[in-house]
Amino acid sequence: MLQIAFFLLSISICVFAWIMIHDPRTLWSGISLLGMLLCSAVMMFFLLSEYANWLAEHELWMNILVALLVLTAGCVLMFPVILIVTLFVEGIKVIRHEGLRPSNLLTMLFSVLLYLYLAVWPMAGGLEKGRLGTKLYLFISLFAAYMLSLMAIYLLSAALNLLHWKKRRGADYIVVLGSGVVGTRVTPLLAARIERGIELLHSNPGAVLIMSGGQGPGEDIAEGEAMARYAEEKGVGIEKVIIESRSRSTEENLLFSSRLMEKDRPKVVVVTTSYHVFRALLLAKQQGLKCVGFGAKTKWYFTLNALIREFAGYLRLTWKRHIFAAAVIIVIAAIAT
Structure with a gap:
């Protein structure tokens, strides 16, 4: 049984690695990770069974193992309450x-x-x-x-989908998604997205920023224009910015931005707030836009509420x-x- 458990664990690791390398923009990335963890638990069970006699003869290791099991059980039981x-x-x-x-x-x-x-x-x-x-x-x-x-x-x-080994991606375009402006001024949430985009631009000097966002109610100018102004104030050259000013939703952000890309099969990075990255990537995948997503930080209490809203958006999708x-x-x- 130990050999079978090891074989299943090896298969689960390969499946997880293949999904993450090929295209992690799918729920199968989470499912494959859970499968790998489950196979790891089964493997550990049979491994402990195999060496049960040895553990019984070594009291120190047995006590450590029991303590770890009690701690794990306690965390599992307390997790819903917490x-x-x-x-x-x-x-x-x-x-x-x-x-x-x-x-x-x-x-x-x-x-x-x-x-x-x-x-x-x-x-x-x-x-x-x-x-x-x-x-x-x-x-x-x-x-x-x-x-x-x-x-x-x-x-x-x-x-x-928020985990990245490096910022240097050889990107051609960095698409920063809009999120509303007040008059002509970007909000703190949108400013964080722009600054994340600028950070990635420094790591990918060959890329161009696409500031994506149309004009909504209560906005004096299009979000894309306000975002471009903010980036220029932060020292980004005007030649490094493309403005997309017609979109009114995340779907349109991605669709209209992709139409502004002149290169064939471009390497694209999408930047938005962390809680919004995965749904944006799913929408991009639906449109056939190959890309990776980077997230900008926001306040923790707002992130939890927004994650639930994003999940509701996924259900609608x-x-x-x-x-x-x-x-x-x-x-x-x-x-x-």
Whole structure:
């Protein structure tokens, strides 16, 4: 069994490496990492079984192993509690700093729903229910588990797409996505994106910055123009900046920017806020634009809320497959009860 476990671990490592090298802009990057971790756990189990007698003869190593297992179990059990409390506290911070708007309630709402699902919902399973009630309970339980698993894989895949060994990519174009301006002034969030783009330009001197963003309500000029002005104030030469000023969404940012690229098969870097990178990369992949994404930092409490919003955006982008998943779960619930 140890040989089989080692073989499966080797295969999982190869699959994960191939996805990350070929194109990590997919949920399969997160799934393959989880598969690799699972195979590692199985491998460790059989390895410990193989050397159980040796461990029994070495009390020090046995005590260390037991302590590690207890620590791991404690972290697994405490993780949901820590997650719920963290989300709730950070949700309060979002409301305090950003105002009481529906879009700013996502973190707190998610923490409440997660608490209800993990702490209250299991108790409802013990109540008397009719045949329809049992089917409904099973459907909600399975669908909630599906959505939570999907969200975990999405967040893991998003994190993997933020990892880069180097900034020097031999890039031809660095596309900085807009995010709104106040009058003619860029916001702190947009300024962070531009400065990240300038940082990458220094590492890729042969590249050109494409400042992408149209003019929205309450904006005196197009975002692309305001971004270009900001970059020039930071010392970027005008010859190093291309302005894209028609886009009104992330899809259009990428589409209109790609039309301004004169080189064949260009090497492209997309820059946006870290929580937005993965969804931007998925949209670019849909358009056939090969690129990598770099993220600009923002405040932690805002990042958590925005990640939930980004996941909702991903669901809208891929709603058909989730309708199919819901249908499969309905069939399972009907058959099981």
